[in-house]
Amino acid sequence: MIVLDSLTKSFGVSPILKGLSLDIPDHQNTVIIGPSGSGKSVTLKLIVRLLEPDTGRVTVDGADVGEMDRDELTALRGRVGYVFQFAALFDSMSVAENIRMGLVRRGYDEGTIKERIDESLEVVELRGSEAKLPAELSGGMRKRVGIARAIALKPRYILYDEPTTGLDPVTAAVMDQLIIRTRDLGVTGVVVTHDMRSAFSVADRLAMLHDGTIRQVGSVREMQASHDPVVRQFIEGRPERVALEPPVRRSAG
């Protein structure tokens, strides 16, 4: 289980997270929704300590990520796969070499590495693309290689950063299916997105991030039935500004 406890994070003078707390239960897809720039990707990076919070704690399986030494952090990152928004594949390496990187680091023998590469490419339906370079792949294929790279390590958790952003509807649906299929394999997923169609499709739980904190958490049905004006506005995609405070009544005269 991942627990985010009262996280704050600022960049310069701009506070991004202002006391974010969220429990992420095992074997479910938890989807964090929120507008661009609300701190969704920052939240994911805090989980694997690519960034460090200004205050607050992240615990994964009961261990405080902020207190981990280098070896413990390496072990944690072995349990947590990360799918980047733009895949972050290594340009100079082929698809197979990209997947191979993490497996080599964990000391698997060549036979196991080959097997894992084949298995993971099978899952993302990219068998036959082993020798291709990232530049030869479409955006959707690159993201699928990113997923293959993550699942090849057989992680306990996978963090997905905007997995469907920039994809056409069919490819986005394929990505959603992959995320669900990965969850069905027993992997806990944390997805950040502002694509509501995708969020409703893959989520077991939804958490709305707004103004640096979690505004509401619930199932897809609960969120769809939410009376919170901020949540409603976001999931309905209404552009008008929500009045959070009741209008101030002017005194007569």
Next chain:
Amino acid sequence: MFLHNFRTVPPLAVSAVTRNGFIAHVGRRSLEAGRALGDVGTWLPLLAIQMRRLGVDSVPIALFIAVFTGIVLSLLSSYIFTGAVPLYFVGALVGKTIMMELGPVLTGMALAGRVGASIAAELGTMKVSEQIDALETLAYDRYSYLVVPRVLAATLMFPVVTAFAVAVGVGSGWITAINLLDLSTPEFLKGLKQFYKFKDLWFGLVKSASFGFAVALLGCLRGLATEGGAQGVGLSTTSAVVLGCEAILVLDAFWAMVLL
């Protein structure tokens, strides 16, 4: 100027300078680099690749510069010495100057452009495209995987490239002397040998090793500190070259004060 660049060219140390101080920033990076040095299993397999990329591939530009430096130095010393001192001193001046100063410094400057820029651009692009974050999530340490092999390769290969440049520079000076000046090979060699000390050679090579270390380290730090997109990569690349050249001049003066 050297420190000035750290402050004016974003973003290597801007925030660190304002918050924790430049010394603390360098100290932290040094500690990380020191720890990464112990991760031999990660950087050792990459060392040979970087030695080829940063060293062997830089030989042509270094030799190109050395050829013309030798020619100019030979003609220049002939111009200075004619009528004042025996012309065989051309050999002494060409040899000493190329071994001790122009070989290491001009090669270092050329490699600061080629190697420093290439490291900063490569790492900067990796940074802005999240490839470095991806490395970390695959449990690789960025210093062990990216910084240590490059810095070690440059430290080892700059002297090798410089040695070739010195040989070619002296050779081109000699060819110039026997073809364009009224000087024979024995005379040129007489001048070359008369004032030669072994220290002339190792002084230049020690300097060039320190140049390689500084150029590669600054290129790595600038690359890793890149923020933004293409503009950020451009800024990092430019400042890596500027800082690399400045570091070479500072180190050149330092070694002259310490070793001469």
